[in-house]
Amino acid sequence: MSTKSYQNKIANSRAIAEPVWIRWLLIGGALAYLGLFLFVPLAAVFTEALRKGFETYLSAFSEPDALSAIQLTFIAALVSVPLNLVFGVSAAWAIAKFNFRGKSILITLIDLPFAVSPVIAGLIYVLIFGLQGWFGHWLSDHDIKIIFALPGIVLATIFVTFPFVARELIPLMQAQGKDEEEAAIVLGASAWQMFYRVTLPNIKWGLLYGVILSNARAMGEFGAVSVVSGHVRGLTNTLPLHVEILYNEYNYVAAFACASLLAFLALVTLALKTLVEWKTAQAQQPELSQEST
Amino acid sequence: MNLNLQPKHTVLPGFTPALGFTIFYLSLIVLIPLSAAFLKTSLLTWDAFWATVTAPRVMASYRLSFGAAFIGAAINAVFGLLVAWVLVRYKFPGKRIIDALVDLPFALPTAVAGIALTAVYAPNGWLGSILEPHGIKVAFTPLGVVVALTFIGLPFVVRTVQPVLEDLEAEAEEAAVSLGANRWQTFTKIIFPAIAPALLTGFSLAFARAIGEYGSVIFIAGNMPMISEITPLLIITKLEQYDYAGATAIAVVMLVISFVLLLIINGLQWWNAKRNGSIK
Numbered sequence: 001m002s003t004k005s006y007q008n009k010i011a012n013s014r015a016i017a018e019p020v021w022i023r024w025l026l027i028g029g030a031l032a033y034l035g036l037f038l039f040v041p042l043a044a045v046f047t048e049a050l051r052k053g054f055e056t057y058l059s060a061f062s063e064p065d066a067l068s069a070i071q072l073t074f075i076a077a078l079v080s081v082p083l084n085l086v087f088g089v090s091a092a093w094a095i096a097k098f099n100f101r102g103k104s105i106l107i108t109l110i111d112l113p114f115a116v117s118p119v120i121a122g123l124i125y126v127l128i129f130g131l132q133g134w135f136g137h138w139l140s141d142h143d144i145k146i147i148f149a150l151p152g153i154v155l156a157t158i159f160v161t162f163p164f165v166a167r168e169l170i171p172l173m174q175a176q177g178k179d180e181e182e183a184a185i186v187l188g189a190s191a192w193q194m195f196y197r198v199t200l201p202n203i204k205w206g207l208l209y210g211v212i213l214s215n216a217r218a219m220g221e222f223g224a225v226s227v228v229s230g231h232v233r234g235l236t237n238t239l240p241l242h243v244e245i246l247y248n249e250y251n252y253v254a255a256f257a258c259a260s261l262l263a264f265l266a267l268v269t270l271a272l273k274t275l276v277e278w279k280t281a282q283a284q285q286p287e288l289s290q291e292s293t
Numbered sequence: 294m295n296l297n298l299q300p301k302h303t304v305l306p307g308f309t310p311a312l313g314f315t316i317f318y319l320s321l322i323v324l325i326p327l328s329a330a331f332l333k334t335s336l337l338t339w340d341a342f343w344a345t346v347t348a349p350r351v352m353a354s355y356r357l358s359f360g361a362a363f364i365g366a367a368i369n370a371v372f373g374l375l376v377a378w379v380l381v382r383y384k385f386p387g388k389r390i391i392d393a394l395v396d397l398p399f400a401l402p403t404a405v406a407g408i409a410l411t412a413v414y415a416p417n418g419w420l421g422s423i424l425e426p427h428g429i430k431v432a433f434t435p436l437g438v439v440v441a442l443t444f445i446g447l448p449f450v451v452r453t454v455q456p457v458l459e460d461l462e463a464e465a466e467e468a469a470v471s472l473g474a475n476r477w478q479t480f481t482k483i484i485f486p487a488i489a490p491a492l493l494t495g496f497s498l499a500f501a502r503a504i505g506e507y508g509s510v511i512f513i514a515g516n517m518p519m520i521s522e523i524t525p526l527l528i529i530t531k532l533e534q535y536d537y538a539g540a541t542a543i544a545v546v547m548l549v550i551s552f553v554l555l556l557i558i559n560g561l562q563w564w565n566a567k568r569n570g571s572i573k
Contacts, residue, residue: 018476023383030379031391033372037444038397040419041409048412087318094312097305106315108559112323115551117505118403119525120544123532124326127333132537134329158322182304191306213399220402222508227529240404240508247408247512256412259405266400273400274393 045263048256060246060257065234069242069258075150076225076238077218080157084214088165089207093199096173097181107170113162121159122227125152148230153238156224161214168210169203176202205283209276216269220262330548333541345542350518351527357435358524362503365442370496373450374488380451381458398447403508410441411513433515438523441509446499453495457488457565490565497561501554505547 018026050057060066091110095103113121128134129146139146146152180202184194200207222240229236237245239258246255334342345351379385380392398406414421414431421431431437461484469479507525514521524547531540 026375027379027383027385030372030376034376034391034395034447036420037440037447038394041406041413041444042394042397042401044413044419045405045409048409083318087315090311091315091319094308094315098303098308098312100308100312106319108555109319109323111555112327112552115501115505115555116327117507117525117528117544117547117551119507119528120330120505120548123528123540123544124329126532127329127537127541128326130537132535155322159326162322178303178305185304185306194306216400220400220405222402222404223506223525226507227532240402243404243408244512252412255408259402259408262402262405263409266397266402266405269400270393270396273396274389 060254092169118223121224152228165210366500377454407512437513442503450495
């Protein structure tokens with residue numbers, strides 16, 4: 001909304017607008033930069049994948065190793081995203097609706113995984129659960145495998161997607177204040193009733209966006225998972241790791257075919273994000289849309 | 294940490310379980326594992342630690358990781374500002390799709406970005422074959438690292454500057470013009486100071502993201518020790534040689550630098566919010 005009115009203002013005011021040729025020069029510069037770093041690489045993924053025709057492209061997915069990699073990727077996302085969702089909602093509830101000391105420290109600590117290199121995210125779990133790690137002996141005595149197995153992959157995925165839902169919800173719930181929830185409680189709603197009838201409808205779009213983003217990162221994580229996976233084909237390879245192996249074996253068509261699947265997921269994520277932003281903007285302007293109908 | 298668990302008067306339920314679970318989960322997933330890195334390093338003597346983290350090959354990797362991350366973030370500061378400007382102020386076909394695609398580096402798995410950039414910038418790739426005759430080699434050189442880190446940091450500056458540009462009051466610019474400023478003076482004296490904190494925040498975020506980046510870099514870098522080997526790769530190399538202490542020592546150096554950057558970024562965001570008259 002603000003963008004639109006602003007643009008109209010700029011358009012109506014010749015005094016603070018650039019000459020047409022400068023506008024197009026700037027637009028050209030911006031597009032050239034985005035082209036070099038975004039559009040051309042994105043197009044390359046699909047072109048390289050289809051280089052030897054559609055048949056070869058599809059055959060990359062019927063390989064058992066590829067199928068088990070896709071399966072493992074889904075499992076890792078299916079476990080880590082719901083856990084981070086529960087965490088995100090409870091962290092946002094405590095931070096946005098209550099005042100307590102140490103709140104800004106807590107917010108900074110929640111952001112920590114963004115600042116940590118994915119390689120280090122993998123390393124710290126190796127230090128704890130690896131053979132030389134804190135619990136290494138105990139785990140190997142009890143025949144429990146965490147590192148170079150599914151639990152390690154899930155842990156690393158949880159770490160790298162840790163802040164996403166909380167990051168989306170905290171500013172949203174802070175902006176919404178707590179009047180509506182307080183009204184619900186005062187009128188006799190139970191805690192769960194308040195949550196399902198008041199809080200959840202208010203935050204659903206932000207929540208959805210947080211989940212979409214964590215899911216994209218969970219399915220695409222490479223560095224952290226690479227450290228803890230052990231790269232056993234057909235067993236502990238996620239789809240991004242499978243891409244790496246195929247690429248290093250000079251099997252470019254299959255590598256880019258699997259990569260195109262992940263790129264498609266990224267594009268769907270961006271499309272959903274745009275939809276969610278549009279819905280949120282709509283939800284914030286209910287009076288306006290009612291007037292116009 | 295001294296947390297006061299008594300919220301001020303409120304009828305809202307669930308504070309203690311929500312905060313309790315938050316702190317429990319945060320400790321379990323993030324704080325305890327991270328402290329493992331510091332504890333592991335504290336087992337080393339200071340001399341051994343120092344020798345590990347200042348070995349010539351490690352120093353070369355810092356120079357590459359930090360240098361390339363800095364150049365990438367600088368490129369993104371200039372062109373990210375340009376993209377934000379164009380998206381906020383001008384109308385052109387395909388604008389909405391381009392706006393949505395700016396976030397692609399957030400959503401695209403880094404390994405996919407890595408092999409795509411390599412395919413494009415390799416000597417026989419679409420852009421590499423154009424640059425090669427001019428003596429510019431991108432893939433498998435430090436320049437390739439810069440390209441990958443520029444890709445990774447691309448959305449940060451755009452997304453921090455864009456909202457500030459949208460909220461700028463046209464009146465301030467009109468006042469500058471009516472007082473006799475030309476367009477360039479209006480930009481440098483009125484617009485730029487208003488967006489400077491956001492620009493610096495975006496730059497720092499891109500820089501912080503780039504120094505730890507692994508997936509998109511290793512395919513395009515060539516990974517030659519002393520020349521095109523980034524620090525995160527060195528950590529992996531040491532792990533593969535079962536040199537856990539060495540890997541952890543380097544990781545601790547990177548962690549400390551990342552934490553300092555995180556604090557700087559928090560300060561910048563606070564400054565940004567203050568400059569724009571709203572503390573979140």
